[in-house]
Amino acid sequence: MPLKIFKAMWFLSVLVLFATLLYGYAGWGEELVVQEEGENTVSMSREVFFYVMVGVFAIVNVLVYLVSRMFAKDEDFRAWFHGLVITINIFFIIAINLIGLYNSAEKFDYNRIGFIIYGSVGLVVAWAIAWPVYIFYRKFFVKQVV
Numbered sequence: 001m002p003l004k005i006f007k008a009m010w011f012l013s014v015l016v017l018f019a020t021l022l023y024g025y026a027g028w029g030e031e032l033v034v035q036e037e038g039e040n041t042v043s044m045s046r047e048v049f050f051y052v053m054v055g056v057f058a059i060v061n062v063l064v065y066l067v068s069r070m071f072a073k074d075e076d077f078r079a080w081f082h083g084l085v086i087t088i089n090i091f092f093i094i095a096i097n098l099i100g101l102y103n104s105a106e107k108f109d110y111n112r113i114g115f116i117i118y119g120s121v122g123l124v125v126a127w128a129i130a131w132p133v134y135i136f137y138r139k140f141f142v143k144q145v146v
Contacts, residue, residue, distance in 0.1 A: 003075050006082035013089040014061055020093050021057070024100045025050050032103050053096070060088055080131045087127045091120040 028046040035042040067081045094116060101108060 003079040003082070006079045006086070010061075010064060010082045010086050010089075013086045013093075014057075017057060017089045017093055017096075020096050021050065021053055024096045027100055028103060032099060034099065049099075053092075057089075057092060060092075061085060076134070077131070080127075080134070084124070084127050084131075087120075087124045091124055094120045 025046060028049075030046060031043050032046055032049050033041055033043045034049065064082060064085050068078055071077050071081075098113070098117065102110070
């Protein structure tokens, strides 16, 4: 049952991710600043950024199908992996919105939203750590039926 819930949530996260990417693409200028440190600025055209992001998202989300085929009998691992990809998609959604906000003409205090970025990274890390903790708990604290 948890696997079905995670599959539905994963599919919803993919839809929101691509909707966010398309909405962002419509609002971006011709050149996007991706990184800026002092005098050094990394920028690229919005088409290149869009297609690179589509490729990255496709690779990450296709891993769900590969893991489902490779670990067909381990439903717990597949549910956890779906959750991991959901958290990665959430991070990508936040990153796309931040890049769009940064490249807009609006004045914004970016220090006020740092906790959202770090929170999404923390969510990915916490979810990744949850699987080894779950395995440890299951191995030492749950009695196996023989």
